[in-house]
Each structure stands twice: as structure tokens, then as C-alpha cells.
Amino acid sequence: MRTAYQYKLRPTKQQAQEIDRWLSMLCAQYNYLLADRFNLYEQNCCPINACPLVCHLPELRDNPDYYSQNKTLPNLKKTHPWYGEIYSQVLQDIVKRVKVTFDRFLKGDSNEKCSGRPRFKSRDRYRTFTYPQMKDGCLQGNVINLPMFGRVKVIVHRPIPDGFKIKTASVTKKADGYYLTLSLEDATVTAIKPDFKPDSITGIDVGLKExxxxxxxxxxxxxxxxxxxxxxxxxxxxxxxxxKKGSNRRLKAVKLLGRQHKKVADKRKDFHFKTANNLLKKYDVIAVEDLNVKGLARTRLAKSILDAGWSSFLSILTNKAENVGLLVIPVKASSTSQDCSICGVKVPKKLHERWHDCPNCGCSLDRDHNAAINIKNRAVGHSVLKAKSLLSDSRIVLEAYTYCEAEV
Known part of the structure; x- marks a missing residue:
């Protein structure tokens, strides 16, 4: 199991300046590697019907990929000696980041959805560098030892659980300071909770009224x-x-605005985590709607939907359920608020109509409550939940058989 813990860093003034210098150099290298890929792509990629009969053939060159761009790093340290002060694996992570960005642009992600054309980063928008590997014992008390950077103070507001190992470490510059994100791994965590109860299930319907x-x-x-x-x-x-643009007073005002936006984001994130914890304490199975939040965020309700943070909440709920061995089931979202939860008859309602009255069976309840019951009913017939139920039944039969053998 992989999880991530984030802590606040307390660097000295010299360390903060060094972090900013590393980010500036890494940003320049990122833009250079991305431009190298774009040069070959633009020279060799054109529509077939637009290619002239007589055209200039570019000189043959190797296609810049992860390995060829990695081989340029030793030469970079010779031509630009100040890059030798940066840890080698941090520079290699920049090459990997360019590869992932460009592959998503050309080939798409795991769902075969291509992202937009990669953009060059300004120094203000490049805020993170990563150590892909960390040694055991790098975090001692409230101090972390970063290779080729030094020991930095950390506010360890929660200890790392026993059995977890630190795999990667990322240093991020935010509006209110610097943060350390540790990626932790534990291979001993079971996928399913030992006392998993498939009958402890609920359906939830997210909305803007509640x-x-x-x-x-x-x-x-x-x-x-x-x-x-x-x-x-x-x-x-x-x-x-x-x-005035470019003035120090404008820069101070921008930093103040960034800190205020981060306060709002932190409050929203804290609310999401607490709500997810309360649900997982009560239920072992939670059914949710498989919403297209990006599509909904393009409507006239965009501000309210983004303020609620449905996508972030559902992601947090799913990850926390996996960590504790519970189950979150996404179900089809169509007509959950229109269908009657008792008889199944479709009762059309406009968005402003917040009460469900079924003329067929007389069911009368809140629109969101009716939708939540429909979500739960759809999840009960889910194949994953059936498999978990069969697994628990077989476990009970096996325990009973073992008990009978012991008695005999």
C-alpha cells in the first residue's frame, strides 16, 4: 500500500534561498528538455495533405527519449558546473517528468485521454523537486537529511506508522512556505479488512443544498x-x-492573495477528510455516483460545484477506504433523482423541485434522500459487492467446518 504524508518545513534563510535556486535551475532544464522534444516533433509531424512534393528533408537525428536525454546530464554538469550542486536523481526526475508530460500529449493517459500541449514553465509556476529514492533513517526526530542539500527542520505533526518505509520525498514551495511530502509504502497491509461486513452499506448523494x-x-x-x-x-x-506590474508592492499583494486562497483550500480539504472519516467509521461499504464533475463544472453552477469540491472528496474517500480495507463502489449516475426508490417509476422533476412525490406508490421524501436510496440499491447488485459477500460467507463456513473438526 502507498500513502503520502505532508509536513511543514522550517528551513533557514540560507536554505530557503538554496531551494529557490534549485527550483530556478530545474525550471530552466525542464524547459530546455521540453523544447528539445518539441523541435523534433514540429520538424517531423505535419498533415499528409499539407506536405509539399518538394520539401527540405531535415538531418537525421536520434529521437529524444528518456534514456537519450538522461545521457546528456553528465555533459550538462561539465558545461554548466553549477548543476553539479544538485543531486543527480533530482535531475533524472526532471527527465522523467518531461517524458510523462509529452507522452500524455501524444499517446494519452491510462484511459487513453490525451492532454493538451505541454507548456513551458515560468519560475513562479515551477514549485516542486523530488528525490526518487530515500535512505532508511533519513527522518530523525524533527530533522530530515536531504542528499546534497543538508539537514532541514520539519514539523512532524503526526508520526510515521510502524512498518512504513519512506520511498520518495518531494519539496514544494507554496504561498505560506515550504512543505515536505513523503511517499510511504507498507507491503504488510491487507487489501480487505478482516472483519469486513458487506451488509454495512450506505449510499450517498452529493449536492449543493446539502x-x-x-x-x-x-x-x-x-x-x-x-x-x-x-x-x-x-x-x-x-x-x-x-x-504597478513588476513592482515589489504588487509582489507582496500577490503573495497575500495566494495565502488567502490556500486558507480556503486547506479548510475545504480538512472538511473532506473529516467527512470521509466519519462515513468510514459507520459503514464498511459506501456507494457513490460516478459523476462527470468536469462536465458539470462547465455549467452555470460551476462556482458552487468547484466550491463544494466533489471530485476531491470522492478521491479522498476512495483512497482512505482502500487504506483501511473498506469498499467504495461507483454506480451509474443517470436518473438517480428521477426514479422512485420504492416502485422504480420515473417521476420527472426539474432542478428547483427538491421534494419527491410518487403518484404510483405514494412515496414522499426529500429528493436527495430518494437519490441516495437509489444509489444504494444499485450498489447492492454490484458484482464486486457480491464477490465480497460470497467471500465472507465462505469464510464463515470454513470457520464452522474447522470448529466441528476440532470438536470431533
């Missing part, structure tokens, strides 16, 4: 962190717009 409603009728109020902070953000944004 953040979520369970199939038992419990509702969690929506906090609206962004809308509550809009007044303060508006004042700071006006301050930024009044400052």
Missing part, C-alpha cells in the same frame, strides 16, 4: 468556504490590480 445525504436520511451541511471568503478575496484582488 453537501451529501445518506440513504438513511442523514445530511451533512455544505460549508461554502469560498463564498464565505469572497469579500476578503475581493479586497485583496483589488489591491493587486491597483499595484
Amino acid at each position: 453537501f451529501l445525504t445518506t440513504s438513511e436520511g442523514e445530511a451533512v451541511a455544505i460549508p461554502q468556504h469560498y463564498r464565505k471568503s469572497q469579500k476578503c478575496l475581493r479586497v485583496i484582488q483589488k489591491r493587486v490590480s491597483r499595484r
Whole structure:
């Protein structure tokens, strides 16, 4: 199992300047490697119907890939000696990052969805460098030892669990300081909780009136962190717009605006984690809608949907369920609020109609509650849940058979 813990770094003034210098050099190398790939791509990629009969043939050259660009790093340290101060694996991670970015542009991700054309990074937008490998015992108390950088103080607000090993470490510059992200791995964690109960199931329907409603009728109020902070953000944004571009006063106002946005994001993230923990304490199986949040975020409700953070919450809920050996089942989202949860008859309702009244069976309940029950009913017939139920039944039979043999 892989998980990630994030801690706040407390570097000295000299260490903070060194982190900024590393990020500046790595940003320049990232842009250079990306430009190298674009040069070959633009020279050799053109539409067939647009290629002239007489054209210049470019000189043959090796296709820049991960291995060929990795081989250029020793020469880089000779021509630019200051790159020798950066750990070699950190530079290799830049090559890997360029490879992943360009492959997603040409070939797509695991779902065969191609991303947009990669953009060159400005120094303000390049904020992270990664150590792909970390030695055992690199974190001692509240100090971490980063290769070729030194020992940096860390605020360890929660200890690393027993049995977990640190695999990678990333240093990130954010609006309110520097952060350390540790990727942890533990091979001893079981995939399924030993006392897994398939019958302990609920369905949840996320919304904008209430953040979520369970199939038992419990509702969690929506906090609206962004809308509550809009007044303060508006004042700071006006301050930024009044400052002269390129001035130090504008830079200070931009940093203040970034810190305020991060406060909103931290409040939202904290709410998501606490809500996910409360659900996983009560239920072993949670059914959710398989929503197209990106599509919904293009509608007139975009601000409210993004403020709620449905996609982030569902991702956190799924990851935390996997870590503790529980199950989250996505089900088809179509017509969950239109179908009656008792008789299954479709009862058309507009978005502003928040109550479900079925003329067929007389069912009358809140629209979101009705949708949550439909989500749960769809998950009960899910093949994964059936397999878990059969597994638990077979485990009970095996324990009973073992007990009878012991008695005999």
C-alpha cells in the first residue's frame, strides 16, 4: 500500500534561498528538455495533405527519449558546473517528468485521454523537486537529511506508522512556505479488512443544498468556504490590480492573495477528510455516483460545484477506504433523482423541485434522500459487492467446518 504524508518545513534563510535556486535551475532544464522534444516533433509531424512534393528533408537525428536525454546530464554538469550542486536523481526526475508530460500529449493517459500541449514553465509556476529514492533513517526526530542539500527542520505533526518505509520525498514551495511530502509504502497491509461486513452499506448523494445525504436520511451541511471568503478575496484582488506590474508592492499583494486562497483550500480539504472519516467509521461499504464533475463544472453552477469540491472528496474517500480495507463502489449516475426508490417509476422533476412525490406508490421524501436510496440499491447488485459477500460467507463456513473438526 502507498500513502503520502505532508509536513511543514522550517528551513533557514540560507536554505530557503538554496531551494529557490534549485527550483530556478530545474525550471530552466525542464524547459530546455521540453523544447528539445518539441523541435523534433514540429520538424517531423505535419498533415499528409499539407506536405509539399518538394520539401527540405531535415538531418537525421536520434529521437529524444528518456534514456537519450538522461545521457546528456553528465555533459550538462561539465558545461554548466553549477548543476553539479544538485543531486543527480533530482535531475533524472526532471527527465522523467518531461517524458510523462509529452507522452500524455501524444499517446494519452491510462484511459487513453490525451492532454493538451505541454507548456513551458515560468519560475513562479515551477514549485516542486523530488528525490526518487530515500535512505532508511533519513527522518530523525524533527530533522530530515536531504542528499546534497543538508539537514532541514520539519514539523512532524503526526508520526510515521510502524512498518512504513519512506520511498520518495518531494519539496514544494507554496504561498505560506515550504512543505515536505513523503511517499510511504507498507507491503504488510491487507487489501480487505478482516472483519469486513458487506451488509454495512450506505449510499450517498452529493449536492449543493446539502453537501451529501445518506440513504438513511442523514445530511451533512455544505460549508461554502469560498463564498464565505469572497469579500476578503475581493479586497485583496483589488489591491493587486491597483499595484504597478513588476513592482515589489504588487509582489507582496500577490503573495497575500495566494495565502488567502490556500486558507480556503486547506479548510475545504480538512472538511473532506473529516467527512470521509466519519462515513468510514459507520459503514464498511459506501456507494457513490460516478459523476462527470468536469462536465458539470462547465455549467452555470460551476462556482458552487468547484466550491463544494466533489471530485476531491470522492478521491479522498476512495483512497482512505482502500487504506483501511473498506469498499467504495461507483454506480451509474443517470436518473438517480428521477426514479422512485420504492416502485422504480420515473417521476420527472426539474432542478428547483427538491421534494419527491410518487403518484404510483405514494412515496414522499426529500429528493436527495430518494437519490441516495437509489444509489444504494444499485450498489447492492454490484458484482464486486457480491464477490465480497460470497467471500465472507465462505469464510464463515470454513470457520464452522474447522470448529466441528476440532470438536470431533
